[in-house]
Amino acid sequence: GATLGVMGGGQLGRMFVHAAQRLGYFTAVLDPDADSPAGRVSHHHVRSAYLDEAGLAELARLSAAVTTEFENVPAQALGRLAALRPVAPGAEAVAIAQDRAREKAHFTRCGVPCAPHAMIEDEAQLAAVPDALLPGVLKTARLGYDGKGQVRVATRAELAAAWEGLQRVPCVLEQLLPLAAECSVVVARGADGRMAHLPVQRNLHRAGILAVTEVHPGNLPADRGRQAIEATQAIADGLGYVGVLCVEFFVLQDGSLVVNEMAPRPHNSGHWSLDAADASQFELQVRALAGLPLVQPRQHSPAIMLNLLGDLWFRGGAETAREPDWAGVLALPGAHLHLYGKTEARPGRKMGHLTLTGAGIESVRAAAWQACDLLGIERFQGPAEAG
Ligand code: ATP
Numbered sequence: 001g002a003t004l005g006v007m008g009g010g011q012l013g014r015m016f017v018h019a020a021q022r023l024g025y026f027t028a029v030l031d032p033d034a035d036s037p038a039g040r041v042s043h044h045h046v047r048s049a050y051l052d053e054a055g056l057a058e059l060a061r062l063s064a065a066v067t068t069e070f071e072n073v074p075a076q077a078l079g080r081l082a083a084l085r086p087v088a089p090g091a092e093a094v095a096i097a098q099d100r101a102r103e104k105a106h107f108t109r110c111g112v113p114c115a116p117h118a119m120i121e122d123e124a125q126l127a128a129v130p131d132a133l134l135p136g137v138l139k140t141a142r143l144g145y146d147g148k149g150q151v152r153v154a155t156r157a158e159l160a161a162a163w164e165g166l167q168r169v170p171c172v173l174e175q176l177l178p179l180a181a182e183c184s185v186v187v188a189r190g191a192d193g194r195m196a197h198l199p200v201q202r203n204l205h206r207a208g209i210l211a212v213t214e215v216h217p218g219n220l221p222a223d224r225g226r227q228a229i230e231a232t233q234a235i236a237d238g239l240g241y242v243g244v245l246c247v248e249f250f251v252l253q254d255g256s257l258v259v260n261e262m263a264p265r266p267h268n269s270g271h272w273s274l275d276a277a278d279a280s281q282f283e284l285q286v287r288a289l290a291g292l293p294l295v296q297p298r299q300h301s302p303a304i305m306l307n308l309l310g311d312l313w314f315r316g317g318a319e320t321a322r323e324p325d326w327a328g329v330l331a332l333p334g335a336h337l338h339l340y341g342k343t344e345a346r347p348g349r350k351m352g353h354l355t356l357t358g359a360g361i362e363s364v365r366a367a368a369w370q371a372c373d374l375l376g377i378e379r380f381q382g383p384a385e386a387g
């Protein structure tokens with residue numbers, strides 16, 4: 001078999017490696033860490049910095065084609081690899097997704113509305129911010145994830161202090177929107193332009209981090225779901241994208257749909273597809289990279305995914321990490337436990353996820369609530385709880 005390469009050794013790379021291996025490929029992971037979730041399960045592990053010439057050359061030598069699992073992989077590294085091997089997604093699409101200003105410009109070009117916003121790169125732009133953008137969310141233009149690098153601000157004084165606190169790096173100020181819900185769509189696009197997508201995913205965030213994803217026919221009004229899928233396809237087409245792309249949306253209280261951001265890779269909100277669809281987002285990533293057919297996945301069970309953050313290891317303010325009650329969780333019907341093999345639990349760190357499946361959404365939600373109670377996750381209210 002051929003070898004498929006991946007930049008980054010985190011959990012997304014690990015699940016890519018599993019999917020690639022199942023289809024008969026060997027894998028090569030490039031990651032600076034000696035012991036990473038994906039590096040540990042891969043045939044080859046290139047231990048190297050992302051921009052190191054020798055490391056990139058070695059990954060290219062080993063691999064027939066290369067993808068990325070790491071949102072902030074230096075786009076130049078993908079550009080250099082592309083001189084040697086097919087790379088998907090391409091450096092240009094990744095560079096756009098890594099910059100909130102370029103990303104928003106792309107959404108607008110594709111006719112998909114985003115939050116009213118302004119760039120803040122200097123004092124003059126700070127002073128010129130329209131009052132209508134307050135209250136707002138100040139976000140670093142680059143390198144933010146899991147709500148890091150963003151601050152909610154209500155007044156001009158708070159805005160100035162927040163920008164100072166973010167070391168005056170280039171930022172985007174977005175209007176704080178009245179959310180009724182959040183959702184996302186995963187699409188895979190092949191080099192021939194053909195696309196396959198997963199059904200629309202309803203997401204609940206807590207403290208800026210994805211907490212719960214629900215996927216079942218009633219999770220959102222049907223027309224909103226259709227609109228989100230069409231917007232995602234337009235965004236992928238507009239990029240000439242090859243690979244798996246996830247686009248996040250807000251549903252506002254007036255029912256309108258607004259795009260939030262995109263990730264140039266499989267996404268946490270698509271993990272349910274490993275257990276409740278006949279092709280997962282990682283299989284789609286392998287297929288897109290290897291030039292294999294992209295067939296529309298079919299969801300065969302309603303699904304709820306709970307993220308397992310490192311906080312669960314420190315219940316009741318414990319000082320030393322203690323393994324949660326996995327046996328209790330695995331006694332629940334339709335429980336699919338995924339642990340990423342990270343050696344150290346830390347608060348806010350994504351350690352694994354749990355997907356619950358069943359014949360109907362009521363029984364799935366009941367099992368999910370039991371899992372919440374067992375693990376010490378706050379229960380969610382289903383489609384009524386706003387992001
Ligand atoms: P990710 O880990 O998904 O990449 P991120 O750090 O890039 O997250 P965003 O997706 O921009 O952050 O924002 C995180 C969350 O904060 C959103 O999912 C939403 O709940 C809330 N949020 C962000 N921007 C706004 C906004 N303009 N109005 C209201 N809520 C917002």
Ligand code: MG
Pocket residue numbers: 144145146261
């Ligand atoms: Mg993001």
Ligand code: MG
Pocket residue numbers: 248260261
């Ligand atoms: Mg986000």
